[in-house]
Amino acid sequence: MKALGVTGSGSGLTDVDLAAPSPTGTEVVLQVDRCGVCHSDVHLWEGGFDFGGETMSLEAMQIPFPLVLGHEILGTVCEVGPDAEDIAVGDRRIVYPWIGCGHCVKCASGRDDLCPDQQALGIRKPGGFGEKVCVPHSKYLVDPGDIDPSWAATLACSGLTAYGAVRKCLPAESDRPVVVIGAGGVGLSAISILRALGHSNILAVDIDDQHLAAAQDAGAAKTINTSSVPDPVETLMTAAGGPIAAVIDFVNGPMTAPLAFALPEKGGTVVQVGLFGGAFPLPLAGMAVRAISLQGSYVGSLQELRDLVGLARTGRLRPPPIAERQKGEASEVLAGLRDGKIVGRVVLEG
Ligand SMILES: [Zn+2]
Ligand SMILES: [Zn+2]
Numbered sequence: 001m002k003a004l005g006v007t008g009s010g011s012g013l014t015d016v017d018l019a020a021p022s023p024t025g026t027e028v029v030l031q032v033d034r035c036g037v038c039h040s041d042v043h044l045w046e047g048g049f050d051f052g053g054e055t056m057s058l059e060a061m062q063i064p065f066p067l068v069l070g071h072e073i074l075g076t077v078c079e080v081g082p083d084a085e086d087i088a089v090g091d092r093r094i095v096y097p098w099i100g101c102g103h104c105v106k107c108a109s110g111r112d113d114l115c116p117d118q119q120a121l122g123i124r125k126p127g128g129f130g131e132k133v134c135v136p137h138s139k140y141l142v143d144p145g146d147i148d149p150s151w152a153a154t155l156a157c158s159g160l161t162a163y164g165a166v167r168k169c170l171p172a173e174s175d176r177p178v179v180v181i182g183a184g185g186v187g188l189s190a191i192s193i194l195r196a197l198g199h200s201n202i203l204a205v206d207i208d209d210q211h212l213a214a215a216q217d218a219g220a221a222k223t224i225n226t227s228s229v230p231d232p233v234e235t236l237m238t239a240a241g242g243p244i245a246a247v248i249d250f251v252n253g254p255m256t257a258p259l260a261f262a263l264p265e266k267g268g269t270v271v272q273v274g275l276f277g278g279a280f281p282l283p284l285a286g287m288a289v290r291a292i293s294l295q296g297s298y299v300g301s302l303q304e305l306r307d308l309v310g311l312a313r314t315g316r317l318r319p320p321p322i323a324e325r326q327k328g329e330a331s332e333v334l335a336g337l338r339d340g341k342i343v344g345r346v347v348l349e350g
Contacts, residue, residue, distance in 0.1 A: 003130030005066030009047030021134035035128030036072025050277025070128030164300030169246035182250030195219035
């Protein structure tokens, strides 16, 4: 089976030849139809993550090599194990890639996304940059209905990450201001989800006017380019027209964190989503006095993916801009993402 893999930290993407998966037990094998390219792929491609300090290499994270990237997968079932149920060859499905160990407390409660020994596709197990993927159970497959196939693929990570973050800043009354920092693909999805859930007072923040134009199209009531205003906090407070209920930071780096923590009202929420990395000194007493809730958010649960796909199938959600490219262009796409040159999402075909 042909695949694009990483063979070590900083190796770049190389062609690798792997044995095609053959399903046993409840396993299901899918032919990959589409696979989105994500910022996490950029970190894996570059060779590590910055968790606040120095970059942690893939070797230090004990990532097995070759690592076949790609966790935003839409595929067609091509083979099923003898014990697989509720699935048939030919079914087209979105793959929930955030698969847990299957036997811990979190997995038992349906929260594979919080499993301490997660075996995510495209991060620890072969992902969608290969021709086929193997999923341990049909419960990880979600029917996309007739929504656009490329958009369907992106729901598994960028869509789910946006949905999981939005759920954490609710319930806030629908007219209360919510600030979305970072109008890349995930931020745009969050704006669209907030709108679909009835929220109207959404403020989008970015340093790129093209991203902000896309945010307006996605449903942001106001857009602010923080690189062109002298006092972003003051500008946002005024633009919000009232105390800000929640801030979702899709960048989450030292350049956005001071803004994210300065904005919420007393009792408000900061949801940290982005994996930009770095560190930020937190004003500790201020956090207590303002009773701020600080909530990290990493992808989302299997049930949240089902809920999100259900919302997408109602037609109330607006897809972010999506460009389709061939798998052979993956390295170029990763470089474009790294350099902030891509508006919305890119999905690889075939
Ligand atoms: Zn992702
Ligand atoms: Zn587990």
